[in-house]
Amino acid sequence: MSVLRSVLLRREAGIALMIVLFCLAVGSYKPQFLTLDSLRIILLLTPLIMIGAMGQMLVIVARHVDLSMGSMMALAAMASGMMFRYAPEIWWPLGFVLSIGTGMALGLVNGLLVTIFRLPAIIVTLGTLNLYRGLTFIVSDAKQIDRQYVPSALKAMSQTSPILGIPWIIFMSFGVALLTWWFVMHTRVGRQIYALGSNPVAAPLRGINVTKVTLIVFAISGALSGLAGIMYASRWGFVNPSNTGNGFEFQVIAAVVIGGVSINGGVGTVLGTVLGVLLLGCVAAALPLLGIPGTTQSAIYGMVILVALLIDRVVRLQGQKPGLSGARV
Amino acid sequence: MTDGIAAKPLLSARGISKQFAGVEVLGGVDLDLMPGEIHALLGENGAGKSTFAKIVAGVHRPTRGTLTLNGAQVEVTNPIVAQRLGITLIHQEPISFPDLSVAENLVLGLQDGAPLSRVPWAKMEREARRLMQLLGVDIDVTRTMRGLSIADQQMAEIARALASDSRLIIMDEPTAPLTPKEVATLFTIARRLRDEGRTIIFISHRLEEVRALCDRVTIFRDGAKVATDSITNLTDDDIIRLMIGRPLKEYMHKIGTTIGDVALKVTGLGRAGLFYDMTFEVRRGEIVGLGGLVGAGRTDVARALFGIAPADNGQIEVNGRPVQITDPTQAIGLGLAFVPEDRAQAGIFRTLSVEHNISAAVPGRIAPGGVIRRALERAVAEQSVARLSIRLASLRQPIGELSGGNQQKAILARWLLTDPQILILDEPTRGIDIGVKAEFYDMIGALAADGRAILLISSELPELLALCDRVLVMAEGRLIADLPRGVATQETIMQAAVPRSGAHEVAA
Numbered sequence: 001m002s003v004l005r006s007v008l009l010r011r012e013a014g015i016a017l018m019i020v021l022f023c024l025a026v027g028s029y030k031p032q033f034l035t036l037d038s039l040r041i042i043l044l045l046t047p048l049i050m051i052g053a054m055g056q057m058l059v060i061v062a063r064h065v066d067l068s069m070g071s072m073m074a075l076a077a078m079a080s081g082m083m084f085r086y087a088p089e090i091w092w093p094l095g096f097v098l099s100i101g102t103g104m105a106l107g108l109v110n111g112l113l114v115t116i117f118r119l120p121a122i123i124v125t126l127g128t129l130n131l132y133r134g135l136t137f138i139v140s141d142a143k144q145i146d147r148q149y150v151p152s153a154l155k156a157m158s159q160t161s162p163i164l165g166i167p168w169i170i171f172m173s174f175g176v177a178l179l180t181w182w183f184v185m186h187t188r189v190g191r192q193i194y195a196l197g198s199n200p201v202a203a204p205l206r207g208i209n210v211t212k213v214t215l216i217v218f219a220i221s222g223a224l225s226g227l228a229g230i231m232y233a234s235r236w237g238f239v240n241p242s243n244t245g246n247g248f249e250f251q252v253i254a255a256v257v258i259g260g261v262s263i264n265g266g267v268g269t270v271l272g273t274v275l276g277v278l279l280l281g282c283v284a285a286a287l288p289l290l291g292i293p294g295t296t297q298s299a300i301y302g303m304v305i306l307v308a309l310l311i312d313r314v315v316r317l318q319g320q321k322p323g324l325s326g327a328r329v
Numbered sequence: 330m331t332d333g334i335a336a337k338p339l340l341s342a343r344g345i346s347k348q349f350a351g352v353e354v355l356g357g358v359d360l361d362l363m364p365g366e367i368h369a370l371l372g373e374n375g376a377g378k379s380t381f382a383k384i385v386a387g388v389h390r391p392t393r394g395t396l397t398l399n400g401a402q403v404e405v406t407n408p409i410v411a412q413r414l415g416i417t418l419i420h421q422e423p424i425s426f427p428d429l430s431v432a433e434n435l436v437l438g439l440q441d442g443a444p445l446s447r448v449p450w451a452k453m454e455r456e457a458r459r460l461m462q463l464l465g466v467d468i469d470v471t472r473t474m475r476g477l478s479i480a481d482q483q484m485a486e487i488a489r490a491l492a493s494d495s496r497l498i499i500m501d502e503p504t505a506p507l508t509p510k511e512v513a514t515l516f517t518i519a520r521r522l523r524d525e526g527r528t529i530i531f532i533s534h535r536l537e538e539v540r541a542l543c544d545r546v547t548i549f550r551d552g553a554k555v556a557t558d559s560i561t562n563l564t565d566d567d568i569i570r571l572m573i574g575r576p577l578k579e580y581m582h583k584i585g586t587t588i589g590d591v592a593l594k595v596t597g598l599g600r601a602g603l604f605y606d607m608t609f610e611v612r613r614g615e616i617v618g619l620g621g622l623v624g625a626g627r628t629d630v631a632r633a634l635f636g637i638a639p640a641d642n643g644q645i646e647v648n649g650r651p652v653q654i655t656d657p658t659q660a661i662g663l664g665l666a667f668v669p670e671d672r673a674q675a676g677i678f679r680t681l682s683v684e685h686n687i688s689a690a691v692p693g694r695i696a697p698g699g700v701i702r703r704a705l706e707r708a709v710a711e712q713s714v715a716r717l718s719i720r721l722a723s724l725r726q727p728i729g730e731l732s733g734g735n736q737q738k739a740i741l742a743r744w745l746l747t748d749p750q751i752l753i754l755d756e757p758t759r760g761i762d763i764g765v766k767a768e769f770y771d772m773i774g775a776l777a778a779d780g781r782a783i784l785l786i787s788s789e790l791p792e793l794l795a796l797c798d799r800v801l802v803m804a805e806g807r808l809i810a811d812l813p814r815g816v817a818t819q820e821t822i823m824q825a826a827v828p829r830s831g832a833h834e835v836a837a
Contacts, residue, residue: 186447191429195437198428205424206437207409266428 011260015275018308019282026286033289043166044158046281047173048073048228048235050274052252053259054180055224057273058217060256061184063197063265064121066221068110069228070248071132074241076102077229078136081145081239092151099230100223106132107222111215121218129249136241145239158235169231176224181270193217197265254301255280258308280304337400339364339496339528340385340416345394347380355380358394358554360547362497367519367529369539369560372549373572373622373788373823378532381549382499385530386418387411417490418499423482427475431485432457434474435492460488464518480511487518498522499530504538505624516542534622535828536565548572569827573790573819586774588798589613591649592782593665593751595634598643603629604806607643611751611782616773618797618817619786621826626806627786628670631753634784635667636660647751666749668740670756670786679729683721683739684710686728690743713742717772734765741772752776755786770796790819804828 027034052069059066079102080095106128113124157168184190192213196203204210228248233239259276261268283304287297338361347355355377362368370378383389385396387405396403398414405411408418425434432454457470466484474482483503490498500519504512519529519542531543539546540560547557548571556563556571563571591610598607604626611617619627633640636654645652647663654660660667678686687710688695695706710724717738721731728736737757744752754773758766773796777783787793793800800817802810802825810825 186450188446188448191433191437191448195426195429195433198426199424202424202426205408206426207412208437262428266426 012269012272012275014311015259015272015279015308018311019275019279022279022282022286026282026290030289033286038285038289040166042278042281042285043170044235045284046277047169048231048248049251049255049280050173050277051176051224051228051231052248053255053273053277054176054270055221056249056252056256057180057259057261057268057270058184058193059121059221060253060261060263061197061265061268062193062214062217063200064114064214064217065125065253065263066107066110066218067122067125067249068106068128068132069221069225069252070245071129071136072103072106072222072225073229073232073245073248074136074239075106075132075139075229076100076226077233077239077244078140078145078241080230081149081233082140084151085145085149088149092153095151095154095230095233096227100226103226103229104219104223107218107220107225108215110222111218114218115211115214133241136244140239140241142241144241145233147237150233150237150239154230154234155237158231169234172227172231176227177270177274184270189213189216194266197267199266251280251301254305258305276308279308336363338362338397339399341397342381342385343395343397345381345384345391345396347377347384347389348392353392353552355384355391355552358549360554360557362528362530363545364496364528365523365526366544367523367531367542369543369546370530370532370549371534371536371539371546371568371572376549376572377552378547378549379501380552382418382501382530382532385411385497386416386499388418412493412495415494415496416499417486417493417495417497418501419483419486419490419503420501423479423486425474425482425485428473430471430473431468431477432470434485435460435470435489456492457488460491463491464488466514479506480508480514483507483515484518487522491522495527497528497530499532501532502534502624503531504533504535512538534624536568537828540565565827569820569823572827573823586614586778588615589780592647593634593784594646594649596644596646598630598633598640598645600629600633600638600640602806603638604633604803607803607808609801609808609811611784613750613780613782614777615799616777616783616785616797618793618800619784619803620788620790620793620800620822621803621809623788625803625826627803628755629806630803631667631669631755631784631786634660634753635665637667661747661749664748664750665753666744666747666751667753668737668744668755668757670759677728677736677740680727682725683714683719683728683731684724686739687713687743687746691746694746709746713739713746716745717742718768732765734769737769738765745776749781751782751784753784753786756788757785758787758789758792790822793817793822794819802826 023034032038052073056066056069076099080099083090083098084092084095110121110125110128113119114121159167161168161171163171184193192203192208195206195208196210196213200210229245232244255276256268256273257263257276258279259268259272259274261273280301283301287300292300340362342358342360345355345358346353358377358381360381370382372378380389384391385405387408387410390406396405403414405414405416411417426437429437435457436453454470461468461470461484464484464487466481468477468481468484474485477485487498503515507515519531523529531539533539543560545557546560546563546568548555548568550572590613592613594610596608599605607630609617619630621627629638632638634645634654636656636659639655645654647665652663654663657667678689684706688706691709695701695709707724713719714721714724719735719738719742721735728739731739741757757773758769770792773783773785785793785796794817797817798814800812800822801808802812802822804826805828810821812821812825
């Protein structure tokens with residue numbers, strides 16, 4: 001068993017352990033937390049973040065970051081919402097096509113700005129975070145897409161399915177995770193994302209088309225934001241230009257980082273990210289149950305992230321011999 | 330080996346030249362590399378051997394000249410093309426993807442196929458294991474590169490060369506970071522590869538290694554090839570003469586100065602793995618050169634004296650008093666100044682103005698009470714600029730816009746403001762044009778005449794000979810010679826600087 005693999009396993013086992021301990025702790029105060037019902041609540045809280053986290057994971061592994069996810073999600077959802085409002089008779093699954101396509105186009109713009117002009121992704125996506133949000137207001141004339149316009153078949157996807165009554169969007173989010181796992185572990189481009197993030201200087205010397213890989217990563221991040229957007233319409237039944245996707249990117253980045261994806265690039269697994277998302281979901285589900293007011297939720301979220309990072313840091317420092325931690329080449 | 334036999338060369342270089350920013354660093358090199366030989370490239374620092382190797386490996390494009398591989402002319406436009414042609418360059422510090430597994434590192438960039446084609450993990454790992462077995466090294470191919478020793482990373486690089494079935498493997502100073510045992514393993518493998526008919530270019534400073542391993546040598550000097558011969562036809566002295574045999578250029582004659590008391594005395598100074606048992610002294614008014622090849626440990630000694638990476642053992646005395654120097658602030662307090670070689674990294678604040686760069690050394694003087702007085706700062710900077718005749722458009726200009734020589738002057742100006750009594754200069758004239766160089770030499774001479782003690786690290790022999798009262802020569806972390814003016818010549822310095830058979834023991 002290789003050293004790395006066991007470290008990673010420990011890392012993922014560590015998050016799993018945190019989830020179990022957290023649930024047991026909450027459950028000892030409020031036994032109803034340990035029921036199937038609350039599992040359903042947790043799972044329903046996570047699909048959007050899960051899908052966003054897969055895209056963000058790829059971007060961060062490539063040593064970039066995508067701050068514009070929430071705005072891409074809003075603009076993509078708004079595009080579909082307006083289509084539903086103007087053409088109520090349209091075949092509703094086209095909403096998925098339009099939303100994902102819009103997201104992908106917006107992601108490509110991010111990618112092009114990063115690759116052509118060699119701008120840092122954090123600046124580019126900070127810019128488009130505001131730009132795309134602004135465009136959402138402009139195209140929607142700052143008006144919400146109300147419940148009556150969102151097709152009921154779309155809304156039903158978040159309610160149930162023929163399989164044990166588990167809503168479709170939960171299956172979809174795990175499906176996306178599985179696809180991402182296949183993509184990063186079994187395709188050449190997937191591996192090149194890790195190589196690029198691991199050593200951007202060496203990557204072109206080894207025949208990696210850095211521009212192409214970077215564009216792909218941002219396009220996927222955009223497309224998955226678009227998917228999250230149409231799922232938002234399904235889950236909540238409306239699209240609002242200021243609320244939809246607001247702060248989404250930060251929840252997503254938190255989940256990814258808790259899941260052990262290194263902000264320095266090159267390191268991160270789908271399993272770790274999934275566990276990071278679930279841990280956030282557990283915390284989000286537990287807070288109202290524990291009677292913690294909504295006003296403190298943000299602070300608690302932030303603390304969870306910092307605690308997870310601290311635990312990770314301590315575990316890693318202990319698992320490492322001195323001198324091994326070395327700066328990257 | 331195949332020398333003399335009418336075998337067809339694997340690679341023929343004809344008229345290979347290279348210019349960097351208009352300066353010719355390599356001129357008209359012709360060289361034939363035979364299949365199944367280990368060919369050493371030798372030369373002083375900057376003689377052009379690494380540039381030549383990098384052109385063959387596609388890292389640099391030649392300005393002129395052609396490469397012929399197996400009888401067909403080839404354009405090696407980048408390292409990937411080189412690898413496809415069967416040419417692999419192994420860097421001294423291997424470039425790898427630290428987060429990927431060893432097996433992935435071996436094949437990355439080699440696989441063809443659509444972007445979404447599958448990664449054959451099992452096959453990849455099997456192949457990697459086979460290559461490691463072939464090399465006779467025990468490396469777990471599923472672990473990540475991060476944390477592998479340099480030697481193991483080199484082995485992985487060699488395995489990568491084999492994965493692409495390279496016929497020409499270039500090793501650029503591979504032994505420098507290795508222990509003697511690792512060197513022995515590397516040599517065994519190199520010989521085995523040669524016996525399979527592959528060609529190896531071996532770049533090294535160590536004559537004893539070249540003698541132990543190589544079949545033929547090519548010697549470079551001042552960007553040109555001066556000789557190619559079988560190693561058995563050349564003595565160590567021949568090789569050294571060929572390496573340095575350029576006409577001595579006298580830049581300046583040092584003004585006579587009175588040499589005073591001992592300013593800096595070092596006894597038995599050492600830092601494990603870098604340098605050992607250094608004992609020397611520098612007197613007021615004296616310029617002492619520190620010569621040797623790159624990697625001999627000269628800079629490490631300077632860093633230890635300045636407290637950046639303090640010595641583990643030995644003693645430092647400043648003006649006759651024993652002192653402990655564990656960080657640069659102490660060194661500055663004791664009147665030391667260190668102008669490092671790498672301006673970009675250790676010397677300048679690139680985006681700040683010349684003025685701020687100069688005044689950075691004396692915050693106390695320009696900011697009495699903690700508040701910077703602009704007028705004071707300006708006056709201090711103007712004085713320095715005038716004194717060192719720094720050429721600039723404006724004091725507010727970012728220092729990064731100045732030429733290398735003027736940047737270097739600005740850094741020197743900064744240190745002179747602290748009025749150091751002991752000045753350590755590390756390659757002060759590297760990358761500076763000849764005109765500014767002469768100014769620098771005058772300046773260094775004047776500083777010594779003022780009664781300062783100067784320790785000058787330089788790889789340029791004429792510079793050492795022209796400026797220094799004495800030249801200390803280091804090789805492989807040890808002080809080999811202490812040559813007074815008159816005894817120091819290009820020959821005596823190089824004799825001491827080049828580690829070679831029987832000259833001294835290599836530390837384990």
